[in-house]
Amino acid sequence: MSLGLRASSLLSAVVLLTPAASLGAQRAPNQNPFYQQLRGLLPGGEVISVKHLELHRDAATFTFAAGDIAFFGEVNGKVTGAVFKGEGHFHLTPPNAQERHSISVYNHADEYDEDFDQVVLRFTDGTAAELHKGSAGKGADGSAYAAAARDMQHYQRVKLQDNQDLRLLQDVLSPSQGGFFCATIHGKKNSHLIFTVDPYGAGDLAPEEVTLVNWNDWGPAFISSFPSRLAGPEPSGVRAPNEPFRIERENLDVTIEKGGLLSGLATLRLLAEQDGVAVVPLNLYATLRVSRVETDKGEALDFVQEKKDEDADFGVILAKPLMKGESTTLRVTYGGKDVVRNEGNDNYYPLARQSWYPNATRGLGNYATYQMLFRVPKGLQLIATGTRLSEKTEGKFTISEWKTDVPMAVIGFNLGRFTMKEAKVAGKLGDDLIIDAYANSNPPDSYAHLNAEDDLPIEGGSHVQEAAIGSINTASMLPVQLSQGEVAARIYTDYFGPLPFAKVALTQQFACNYGQSWPMLVYLPICGFLDQTQQHVMGLHPEDMYWKVVTPHEVAHQWWGQTVGFGSYRDQWMSEGFANTSASIFLQLTRPKPDDFREFWKEQRKLITEKNSMGFRPIDVGPVTMGFRLSSQKTGWNIYQNLVYPKGAYILHMIRMMMWSPKDGDARFIATMHDLLASYRLKAATTEDFKAVVEKHMSPGMDLDGNGKMDWFFNQYVYGTELPAYHFEAQVTPTGDGSSVHFKLTQSGVSDKFKMLAPIYLELAEGRTIRLGMVPLTGSTTIERTVPVPKLSSAVKKASIDYLYDVLSIDN
């Protein structure tokens, strides 16, 4: 008798003895019998022999040239795995140019090939039947299949920390046909090449269903990822994710103790979006351990949560599968440490940013409403996303109640003892926006040494006097942060439209050099609250552009990221890029001269076009829509940061520059952004959604294809990797009543169809710069023109192109 069959017959006995849900009784994790069976499952059933058997899965072909296949036993009547041993070949033909380019970065060919001697398959689709059909007879028994499956299980659980059994359980318990397929290929070149087709989206690469990832000791290389053929012909990133369910409402009752221990009761209202939802996987930080899951009637439910440093994914097994449109309520009791860290002096650092409560969020596209009650040590202040309804002190605790007035993509909080200052941004319709800035009243322990009486050591072994530094009092910088936040909010309200929130809290966080934005709540780096002398002592460079834009960037995420959400990694460039472009507008409008603005764009260009230590220019690695996949061991880990942020910003900046007119200034751009904000208010926007809004507002001059479409621009800069080089020469000759500009402009380094509008500027003797006009160019070309210029307020000193870094390009 095979192991699988034995487990299966045992199981039917267990099932008969277990009622669907038992009132009141506590259930330990991982006790569901089907789950346990999947968890312990190894091949041991039938073994078949195969010869030249081809298995096609989407764009991939597995050729099992010669060898044997052993099957896993059934669970709930379904076979979920098989192990092939022998000789075979894997081939992937990616369906589009972007993915061919991605493969070529890793592979020196634009299709993927690998010879293998072993494949471990896990599936809920029709693979078992298909393999059986190709059987060439009985294969050889042996222990090697189980050993291979056990190795793969261990790798998946301990190294990848991904609970694949929980994913399989979703389909095994569902009355609907599953479509999951995962092959772990032991290749001649790579030992852990994993090809996955998952209709619910393949992990971080959702909503895309088809992925090829090569796992190495240092981590994953995301070789290819694309929508399945079944999902239809739409380009990547434009579809809403295929989610089996979503959370509509969540109530949280959370206690945070002085040491940082967090415990909570979450009540989730869940809506099935498809038929047959039997298992509900939820995000939850691994050190937060679930002690009980129950229905709103108090019936205990089975749940899954393995060890915290292994595949700790949390999932709930429903009492019965839901059909599309059906709702249910779950109550989850949980708690644990290492989620909020006490940094001393009443400074707390939330570590579990988006998983301190059970949720089903992927990216920033899943909006739900929340009600929250927080109990924190007496005297501490908790600032949450949402509106505070009440605050009181009871015994050892300060208790505050919060609710979201509008749906939010994610919720969070900051905790500490704060000093606060407030400002108001008056709205046109009387809907004022309140900006509150909070600094911790005392520095955390690790910053306290800056308060020492003694001389402080600084770089190079020299010492500075305490008197020269002053004591660390981050609250003294509060007015600066508040005014930056207030001015930024004023500018963004004008440029993009009003926020759907009544208040935004700017708060200090323990991390020195990065910020984060939540709906109505911003974390600013503590080092931004230090004065320049203190920043020097910390080894920071206060003159860096970073410190000028970090607050306006994070505030801008209230518009881009929180009000308009971006659901998938393909669209992440808009969140980060638009926040950067917004910060540049802040620099432009808050300075009398454009120096900081120009310096900002010069730096952005440098990030995008300079080779990193791995020899890659970020722009060449791939388009912005590849998101985090751009970074890898091969290409360098800084590519995401140095492409998605600056090039994402440049894309919007270029659109702004093309929309600008001497007569109306930014009016067209402002109308575009107001439309985008209003159309995707509290919803996720895709790259294609954004393109459609731009096309609605584009100027006649931008219509380079004469079809009312911006494909030319998006294909070059958003979905593509083109980078033009320009060479410009000009002579200015005074004439009777003005001047004459003769120029020669060369565009090179681009494909034949590459189109661009090159902006020509005149720098005047008085110091002002004006735009003379835009010249359309196609392909690698040189144009030469003489343009008469009317009399201006002062003489024309010089003609130039790209004065405001209008076009992402390099000089030639």
Ligand SMILES: [Zn+2]
């Ligand atoms: Zn950001």
